[in-house]
Amino acid sequence: xxxxxxxxxxxxxxxxxxxxxxxxxxxxxxxxxxxxxxxxxxxxxxxxxxxxxxxxxxxxxxxxxxxxxxxxxxxxxxxxxxxxxxxxxxxxxxxxxxxxxxxxxxxxxxxxxxxxxxxxxxxxxxxxxxxxxxxxxxxxxxxxxxxxxxxxxxxxxxxxxxxxxxxxxxxxxxxxxxxxxxxxxxxxxxxxxxxxxxxxxxxxxxxxxxxxxxxxxxxxxxxxxxxxxxxxxxxxxxxxxxxxxxxxxxxxxxxxxxxxxxxxxxxxxxxxxxxxxxxxxxxxxxxxxxxxxxxxxxxxxxxxxxxxxxxxxxxxxxxxxxxxxxxxxxxxxxxxxxxxxxxxxxxxxxxxxxxxxxxxxxxxxxxxxxxxxxxxxxxxxxxxxxxxxxxxxxxxxxxxxxxxxxxxxxxxxxxxxxxxxxxxxxxxxxxxxxxxxxxxx
Numbered sequence: 001x002x003x004x005x006x007x008x009x010x011x012x013x014x015x016x017x018x019x020x021x022x023x024x025x026x027x028x029x030x031x032x033x034x035x036x037x038x039x040x041x042x043x044x045x046x047x048x049x050x051x052x053x054x055x056x057x058x059x060x061x062x063x064x065x066x067x068x069x070x071x072x073x074x075x076x077x078x079x080x081x082x083x084x085x086x087x088x089x090x091x092x093x094x095x096x097x098x099x100x101x102x103x104x105x106x107x108x109x110x111x112x113x114x115x116x117x118x119x120x121x122x123x124x125x126x127x128x129x130x131x132x133x134x135x136x137x138x139x140x141x142x143x144x145x146x147x148x149x150x151x152x153x154x155x156x157x158x159x160x161x162x163x164x165x166x167x168x169x170x171x172x173x174x175x176x177x178x179x180x181x182x183x184x185x186x187x188x189x190x191x192x193x194x195x196x197x198x199x200x201x202x203x204x205x206x207x208x209x210x211x212x213x214x215x216x217x218x219x220x221x222x223x224x225x226x227x228x229x230x231x232x233x234x235x236x237x238x239x240x241x242x243x244x245x246x247x248x249x250x251x252x253x254x255x256x257x258x259x260x261x262x263x264x265x266x267x268x269x270x271x272x273x274x275x276x277x278x279x280x281x282x283x284x285x286x287x288x289x290x291x292x293x294x295x296x297x298x299x300x301x302x303x304x305x306x307x308x309x310x311x312x313x314x315x316x317x318x319x320x321x322x323x324x325x326x327x328x329x330x331x332x333x334x335x336x337x338x339x340x341x342x343x344x345x346x347x348x349x350x351x352x353x354x355x356x357x358x359x360x361x362x363x364x365x366x367x368x369x370x371x372x373x374x375x376x377x378x379x380x381x382x383x384x385x386x387x388x389x390x391x392x393x394x395x396x397x398x399x400x401x402x403x404x405x406x407x408x409x410x411x412x413x414x415x416x417x418x419x420x421x422x423x424x425x426x427x428x429x430x431x432x433x434x435x436x437x438x439x440x441x
Contacts, residue, residue: 002021005021006021007061007062008058008061009024009042009043009058009059009060009061009064010023010024010025010043010058011023011024012024024045024056024058025043025045025056027047027048027049028045028046028047028048028056029045029046029047029048030043030044030045031043031044031045031046031071031092033057033058033064033069033071034072034073034074034075035063035069035074036069036073036074036077036121037074038074041061041063041064041069042057042058042061042063042064043057043058044056044057044058044071044092044110045057046092046093055091055092057110065117066110067115067117067118068115068117068118068121069118069121070088070107070108070109070110070114070118070121070122071092071095071107071108071109071110072095072106072107072108073107073121073122075104076104076105076106076107077125079104079105080105080107080122080125080126081125081126082105083105083126084126084127084128085105085126085128085129085130086105086106086107086122086125086126086128086129086130087103087105087106087107087130087132087194088106088107088108088109088114088122088129088130088131088132089106089107089108089109089132089177089178090108090109090110090132090134090177091108091110091177091179092108092110093177093179094106094108094132094177094178094179095107095108096179097178097179097182097183098178098182098190100182101182101190101191103190103191107122109131112149112152113149113152113153114129114131114153114156116156116159119156119159119160119163119165120163123163123165127163127164127165127166128165128166128168129165129166129167129168130167130168130169130170130194130197131153131167131168131169131170131197132169132170132171132172132178132194132197133149133169133170133171133172134172134176134177134178150204150207150230151230151233151234153167153169153200153204154200154201154204154231154234154239155233155234155235157234157235157236157239161435162435162436164435166199167199167200168197168198168199168200168203169197169198169200169203169204170193170194170196170197170198170203171203171207172193173185178190181193201242201243201246202246204230205227205243205246205247205250208223208226208227208230209223209227209250209251211223211226212226214251220251220252220253221253223251224247224251224253224257224258224261225261227243227247227251228244228247228258228261228262228265229265231243231244231262232262232265232266235379235382235383236382236383236386237303237383238300238303238383238386238387240262241299244258244259244262295329297328297329297391297394298328298329298332300387300390300391300394301327301328301329301332301333301336301391302329302332302366302370303387304319304322304327304332304336304387304388304391305332305335305336305339305370306370307319307380307383307384307387308320308336308339308343309339309367309370310370311380311384313380314381315380315381315383315384315385316343316384318384318385318388319384319387319388320339320340320343321388322336322388322391322392324336324337324340325395326391326392326395327391328394330360330363331360331362331363331366334358334359334360334363335358335363335366335367335370338357338358338367342357389434389435392434393431393434393435396427396430396431396434397431399427400424400427400428400431403420403423403424403427404424406420407420407421407424
């Protein structure tokens with residue numbers, strides 16, 4: 001019936017005739033879109049004339065949800081498992097061209113960044129995703145479209161970690177997509193180019209740096225500010241810090257300058273009113289921190305106490321479930337102990353007044369410094385959960401190391417060894433739970 005055609009997305013209601021409709025894909029080359037089991041659920045159509053739009057896709061229907069499927073997954077899934085990686089390109093003809101080169105572990109995102117649902121789908125078959133950017137989306141001077149795509153990809157960093165996904169990217173030479181590259185560059189093997197894909201962070205920085213001339217001081221400063229502007233939209237503070245470290249190395253600007261830029265960007269986007277009260281209560285002090293004592297663990301511990309100071313509600317309550325002994329860096333431990341006692345017992349109606357009870361001068365200065373960090377948490381629940389899991393994971397890894405050391409003292413057939421082995425399995429199970437975001441309080 002006409003209604004069936006309209007609901008399936010194969011036809012469009014006529015604007016001239018109330019009961020009439022016309023073929024959505026008339027005069028177009030058809031590409032069936034299959035679900036995971038090989039059933040046709042939608043179509044793509046490429047024009048055979050010189051007209052726009054070049055491609056038309058089926059609208060979403062009861063059986064076709066664009067964000068939940070990738071093109072050619074039904075054909076590629078076995079090869080993805082075999083190769084333990086998936087190559088993500090943009091369009092239908094890219095898939096055809098790659099298949100002709102006997103590259104079968106490929107799917108198409110159809111011109112958009114992979115959605116969370118699509119990443120989870122691909123993760124059922126491999127942990128390794130390689131995205132191939134067409135030159136028009138990632139040329140020598142990255143376009144706004146490519147920047148938007150990269151923001152979407154970088155915004156899913158926590159998802160990649162949650163599912164143990166390794167995501168990398170590569171851009172084809174200027175003026176080429178995979179189909180054109182294969183047809184015109186027959187002397188070059190496209191798989192060799194794809195195998196040069198870089199981790200997403202490295203690829204993103206490289207692409208963004210190409211937009212600025214970092215050989216001059218002014219160009220370097222502009223590049224730094226553009227890069228910091230980009231990463232300010234990444235939800236995770238921890239990922240922002242990883243980017244800051246990488247940027248500092250690439251353009252020879254100190255991390256302190258870049259963090260200052262990041263604070264400026266956050267301040268322009270949102271200013272926290274509580275900061276003014278803190279500044280009125282405490283003079284701003286320069287804090288000398290012994291860099292030799294700053295380790296990945298102490299860094300996350302400082303992030304935890306900073307989060308407690310700068311947040312409230314359930315996310316903060318989760319971090320208050322940590323114990324004093326979870327903190328190995330002495331200043332962080334002293335500040336955490338004070339915050340937990342003060343907040344739970346409601347000893348002070350304002351957090352910034354709790355610093356009066358600190359005994360160590362170093363801890364006092366650090367406490368004051370943390371109050372001036374105007375941190376904005378777009379998703380505080382997710383960030384607090386991530387911090388909690390990482391701190392607990394450090395402690396479990398320490399216990400695992402101690403257990404392995406103890407096991408080495410006994411014969412593998414002994415009762416003591418068996419007991420320690422059971423303890424080791426229990427610790428490893430807890431570590432796996434933390435990596436999957438499972439929190440048992």
